[in-house]
Amino acid sequence: MADDRLVLLGTKGGPAIRKGGPNPTASLLVMEGQPIVVDAALGVTRALVEAGMPLRELATIFLTHLHSDHVLELGGLIHTAWTSGLARQVAIYGPVGTRALWDGFRASLAFDIGIRVEDEGRPDLAQLVTVTEFGEGPVATLGGITVSALRVHHPPVTECYALRFDCDGWSVTFSSDTAYFEPLGPFAAGTDILVHEAMLLDGVDRIAKLVPNGARVKAHILASHTEAYDAARIAAAAQAGHLVLHHLLPADDPTLGEADFLREVRRAYDGPVTIPQDGHEIKRKDAP
Ligand SMILES: [Zn+2]
Ligand SMILES: [Zn+2]
Numbered sequence: 569m570a571d572d573r574l575v576l577l578g579t580k581g582g583p584a585i586r587k588g589g590p591n592p593t594a595s596l597l598v599m600e601g602q603p604i605v606v607d608a609a610l611g612v613t614r615a616l617v618e619a620g621m622p623l624r625e626l627a628t629i630f631l632t633h634l635h636s637d638h639v640l641e642l643g644g645l646i647h648t649a650w651t652s653g654l655a656r657q658v659a660i661y662g663p664v665g666t667r668a669l670w671d672g673f674r675a676s677l678a679f680d681i682g683i684r685v686e687d688e689g690r691p692d693l694a695q696l697v698t699v700t701e702f703g704e705g706p707v708a709t710l711g712g713i714t715v716s717a718l719r720v721h722h723p724p725v726t727e728c729y730a731l732r733f734d735c736d737g738w739s740v741t742f743s744s745d746t747a748y749f750e751p752l753g754p755f756a757a758g759t760d761i762l763v764h765e766a767m768l769l770d771g772v773d774r775i776a777k778l779v780p781n782g783a784r785v786k787a788h789i790l791a792s793h794t795e796a797y798d799a800a801r802i803a804a805a806a807q808a809g810h811l812v813l814h815h816l817l818p819a820d821d822p823t824l825g826e827a828d829f830l831r832e833v834r835r836a837y838d839g840p841v842t843i844p845q846d847g848h849e850i851k852r853k854d855a856p
Contacts (some may be wrong), residue, residue, distance in 0.1 A: 569601045569852075570599070570735065571598060571601065572598050572600065572738065572852035573638070573725040573849055573851045573852060574598075574601055574621045574740060574761060574763070574812070574852075575596040575598075575615075575847065575849045576763075576812065576845075576846065576847070577591070577593075577594040577595055577612055577615035577616065577846065577848075578590060578592050578607075578609050578612065578846055579591075579593040579814045579815070579819060579845060579848075580592055580600060580815070580817075580819030580820065581592070581637065581745075581767065581815040581816055581817040581819065582639075582775070582817065583609075583610070583612065583636050583637040583640065583662065584779075585611075585675070587600075587850065588820075589613065589819065589820035590816075590820060590845065590846045591606045591839055591846055592611070592637035592640070592658075593638050593639070593814060593815050594606070594607045594608055594609045594611070594638075594641075595607060595763065596606050596615075596616060596642065597733060598737045599713050599722070600711055600736075600739065602609055602613065602628065602693050602711060603621055603625055603785060604626070604710075604713075604733065605626070605629045605630070605645070606640050606731065606742055606810075607630070607631060607632055607638040607639070607742075607814055608629060608631065608638070608639055608642040609636075609637050609638055609639065609640055610637075611641065611745070611846075612619050612641045612645050613641060613645045613649075615812065615846065617848065618847060620701075621690070621848070622648040623645075623648060623653075623757070624649065624653045624654050625656075626645070626649040626655075626658055627656060627657070627658060627659065628648075628658070628710060629642065629645070629658065629662075630661045630662065630707075630715070630731055631661070631662030631663065631666055632663075632728060632729055632742065632745070632810070633703075633722065633725050633727060633728035633744060633745060634663065634666070634669060634725075634727070635745065636726065636759050638840075639662075639669060641673070642660070642669060642670065643670065643673030643676075646658055646660075646670075646693075647680075647693070647735065648675075648774050649834065650690065650691075650693050650696065651684065651733070651842055654696065654708065655691070656696075656698060656785045658698070658700060659697075659698050659700065659703055659771060660699045660700070661700045661701075661707060661708060661715075662701060662702070662705070663701060663702065663727035663729060665676065665701075665715060665727065666699055666703050667699045670697065670699055674693065674694060681693050682689055682755055685714050685796050689839055691848070692817035695738040697848040697856050701739050702717055702729070702732045703717070703719070703727075703729075704717050704718060704719045704729065704730050707745055708787050709740060712735050712736055713733055713734065713735045714733075714734050714735075715731060715732070715734075716755075717729040717731055717732075718730040718732070718744065718755040718797075720744055720746035721747045721748075722744070722745045722746050722792045723792050724792075725745075725781075725792075728744055728745060728746065729744055729772070730744050730746070730752055730756075731741060734753060738760055739757070739758065739759040739760050740759065740761045740763065741756040741759040741761070741762050743762070743765050743775070743794070744765070744766040745762065745793065746765065746792070746793070747791065748795070748796075748798040748802075749802075750802075752764075752806070752807075753800045753805030753806045755803065755806075756803075756806035756808055757806050758796050758808075758814050759784035759806060759809070759811060760804055760808075760809040760849065760852075760853075761808070761810045761812055762803050762808035762810070762811050762812065763812045764794065764801045764802060764803065764811065764814070765793060765794055765799065765813070765815035766794060766795070766814075766815070766816060766817070766829060766832075767789065767793045767795055767816070767817035767818075768795070768796060768817070768818065768824055768829065768832065769795060771817055771821050771824045771830055772786055772817065774818060774821060775817065775818055775821075776789075783792060784821075793815075793817060796813060796829045796832035797832040798836075799811070799813060799833070800833040800834075800835065800837035800841075801836045801837070803833075803839065804836050804837045809839065809840070810839060810841075810850070811833065811840070811842070812842045812844060813829055813841070813842070813844070814844065816843070825843075826843040829843045830843060
């Protein structure tokens with residue numbers, strides 16, 4: 569459809585934010601006219617507004633896994649949509665634990681939610697939201713869109729899923745957080761856009777130096793994330809039409825940027841590549 573698009577709302581990996589830097593991971597996919605939020609990290613609410621999506625139109629949210637750099641603002645997003653006039657059901661899809669995350673948020677805001685229902689006559693927030701917990705396989709059919717999930721390798725998290733969205737003539741696949749994981753190639757086969765996480769090894773050491781628990785952080789990053797070159801190998805194996813890197817590590821290092829990611833990608837994939845900044849939009853290209 570004419571306004572179908574992908575917007576990379578937040579592009580950095582990891583939960584820390586710094587002055588002038590990007591936000592953690594969240595994306596907006598508009599497919600067949602339906603707005604779908606994929607991951608809901610800090611900053612997702614403001615970024616959706618800036619991307620031109622009225623919060624009243626919030627309808628569908630997918631979570632790839634429950635690391636905070638993917639879910640920290642889930643509750644804040646839905647609550648802000650609610651106070652912005654949300655009048656429709658919101659469906660959350662996420663791995664096991666998603667229901668507890670949402671229930672816990674509502675419990676923490678019980679005072680505010682209760683008083684707004686009583687004092688301002690708003691609909692009961694609990695009744696406006698459904699939660700579906702999914703595992704590997706077919707996840708949902710949303711009108712003309714089918715959604716499927718592949719469990720990826722993101723130790724020690726076991727409930728972590730790549731997501732593939734297909735409609736007539738367009739397909740977008742998100743890797744989620746994962747170490748290099750060969751089954752992503754066939755899972756994403758023929759996809760028009762592969763959104764894959766990516767890191768540069770040169771940047772990992774510098775990230776580790778920024779925090780007191782740097783050695784542990786570095787070990788976690790190396791065991792559970794994908795080098796840009798390997799993301800490109802997945803794109804090549806899938807014959808993806810367009811590779812978009814996100815969850816960038818590093819994302820705000822002035823000495824390592826777009827050219828460095830691109831150089832790694834070009835060792836394995838020669839199709840269109842985007843190394844986005846927050847808010848970058850890619851419109852659906854209809855097949856000729
Ligand atoms: Zn992450
Ligand atoms: Zn993660």
